[in-house]
Amino acid sequence: MSIIYVLIPIAMLFVLIAVGVFFWAVRSEQFDDLDRQSLSILFDEDTKQVKPAEEQDPQP
Numbered sequence: 001m002s003i004i005y006v007l008i009p010i011a012m013l014f015v016l017i018a019v020g021v022f023f024w025a026v027r028s029e030q031f032d033d034l035d036r037q038s039l040s041i042l043f044d045e046d047t048k049q050v051k052p053a054e055e056q057d058p059q060p
Contacts, residue, residue: 025031
């Protein structure tokens with residue numbers, strides 16, 4: 001029965017951490033635009049620029 005005195009503060013600590021993480025996520029605007037993030041993987045643009053072959057392999 002004495003373990004309950006340990007588990008209740010630990011549970012309250014976890015709840016406070018979860019609430020803190022939730023408010024951090026809301027303040028950092030992670031829930032503002034849910035549609036754009038789900039579609040961004042479908043329309044991934046390749047931003048790498050292909051260099052000409054002469055610049056990629058500098059051989060003497």
